[in-house]
Amino acid sequence: MVKRSKSFAEPLKWNYSVGEMRAPSQPRLKGPTMLYMRGSSLAAGWALIALATAGCDSSSPMSPTDNAAAITIVANNGAQSFAPNPAPVGGQMAVWTNGDGEAHRIVANDGSFDTGNISPEATSIAVALPAEGINYHCSIHPTMIGAIGGSGGNAPPACVGPYC
Numbered sequence: 001m002v003k004r005s006k007s008f009a010e011p012l013k014w015n016y017s018v019g020e021m022r023a024p025s026q027p028r029l030k031g032p033t034m035l036y037m038r039g040s041s042l043a044a045g046w047a048l049i050a051l052a053t054a055g056c057d058s059s060s061p062m063s064p065t066d067n068a069a070a071i072t073i074v075a076n077n078g079a080q081s082f083a084p085n086p087a088p089v090g091g092q093m094a095v096w097t098n099g100d101g102e103a104h105r106i107v108a109n110d111g112s113f114d115t116g117n118i119s120p121e122a123t124s125i126a127v128a129l130p131a132e133g134i135n136y137h138c139s140i141h142p143t144m145i146g147a148i149g150g151s152g153g154n155a156p157p158a159c160v161g162p163y164c
């Protein structure tokens, strides 16, 4: 009796080991099973890479926030400009709100921030501004230039370079 029940149990046990226990190098593992296992571990790898990339983005110093100072992009008789300018918001977070009919992209003259394209009627991501203030421009319309005053009502830093 004991011997007989063992011989029935053994094949069942072996079947489980095919899918779960055998190493890929062992010949008993069937092709489709191997492909499935490799595919799923590849997918897990890509998911990890995607998560790591998302983590990098969220740790960026520029992130959306609701209590940022607003600088408006205005168009007066075709002239594209900023208001206020200079803006006395050094050391604060700021967003640019586009009241113009075309896209603008705000970039620090020293390259320390870049809002990406701001569509008409849209508001940019929030940018952390240095306490000493900074100079910026629109990368789409290089004649659009602006400045951020230093904290405590100080003047913006002297503007140097092609966007002044």
Ligand SMILES: [Cu+2]
Binding pocket: 080, 103, 104, 105, 138, 139, 140, 141, 144
């Ligand atoms: Cu522009």
